[in-house]
Amino acid sequence: MEKQDNLSIAHRYLSNTISKVTSLPTHELKNYNTAENVNSFFFTHDFGTYELEAKFSYCEGSPQKVALLIHGGNSDLSSLTPLEELLRSKNIATLSFNLSGLNNTSETKSSLSQNINESMTFYSLLKKVDIVIGYSLGGYIAIHLAKKFQIDELILLCPAIYSDLAINKMYGPDFKNEISKPYSFYYSSIWNFLMNYRKNVLIIYGELDGVKTNNGKSKGFYEINEVTKYSPIPYEIVQTFKTISMRKANFNLIIEKDKDHYLIKNIRKYNI
Template sequence: MQPGTPQRLKWQFDEPAPGQEQFIEEVFGNYRQQARLLVPDIERAAPAFVLGGARSDFTRLNPLLYRLQAAGIGSLTGNLSGHSLASEPGAASPSLATNLEEAQRFHSHIALRCRTLIGHSLGAALTLKLAARLPDVDSIVLICPAVYPDEAHQAPFGPAFTAAISKPFGFLDSDSYAFLRQFQGRVLMVIGEYDGLNSQRFGKGPGTSAGNLWLAGSERYSPIPEEVTHALMQAVSAERLQCLFLTDCDHGIAAHLRSTPAIADQVADAVATFILDGS
């Protein structure tokens, strides 16, 4: 554990935390990655482990994680290869499989206490894979969740990865749905109103994403196929599933929470309640 870091200049958002922050540096062969642990002044639940989305570092979800920290719930979030300036140089040819191994190494620092995983977008796909390896996890928060074909996890980020995740309905070829069907814990899904839209309504083929659109007077980004959201919901029994739908929000939920503090307060309250109810 380190109390500070020289990497701050590479962070996407250098904002003061509402409490103590500590840093973990892990060595992966010939490269290093860093994680940040947010420590609440008065702890009300064990720290959650958080996996961010593509092109994000551990500061992207500050609007949620800082509010959780202030509410007594800490979190550990790692920078994963291939996604941000803060994670460079990272692995030589990173993939989802690389990220999953990095995540599990970071998670080991809080594994004896951690029972909650939080995953955002691409990080949600990794969260489901990680949860399948962790029998003590009993609460999962999926924020604008993505799911990718199992074969895509080995593909290096770039053209090979894009090709692997672009096949219509390819996302159904994932064992994460089977994992959720047998998972005995609770799941909270947080979804933007304009994400997971029906692609055929906007002239795209079935089993694909609607992409970038102009809706309700604004440009919207809906990269998650509608069928992914439905498949995830159907994989979790009604008594174990909670859903939070955010109006006027697309896939860019982190930016939405940053620009609308009152909504960020409500989302953080809902996530905190979900975590505390299971502790």
């Protein structure tokens, strides 16, 4: 009965091509907790030579909105659980999914370009999308979705920006070498797109992310009062978003005090 109920919910909000849903994930997730998956179900989508798993999380009754969530690098959809819980408390249903090449759920080699296409596919599975939220690398992908689709609300959590050359580099040494080049993020057509973008954009960074260096690269891991913090976003990226938000009324930038790149872990405390 539960499977049928979930399938009915799937067909209400997702493409009718989805024929099977499960209460538990079929792939091992990094931060999976059964207790956190109430009112949710999983399904897989076939990409030909590989498949990716997705999770739909819903609230009691009819949700006011539906959000697509995109995780960051070196993680999977389970990293978005705190965000799912926050949105569910606000009567917002969510679809999250695994990206290839960034976790152990698929063995295929991948790239940003491939992840962008995967995200577009999952976006298209939803009958309605009100909000797109991307975290870190997922923020960069979310911007690419905004280039393709009409998105009413775009939310970028600690977004990364990559050079145009990085898009087609396979994850591994080639990709790392490209994004490690000093100031390479300036060579991105994304900046011009954002300057001309007219929909609402909310950007949130932790103040301990985007720490200033003298080499055009990110700070990475560092310590404050013997506590390890993480700043993978170069200082100049955050400053550029500050400049854009001052020039454009549709951009709202929030800097969360005393938080680093891992602010999503405590996302329930923030004003989203």
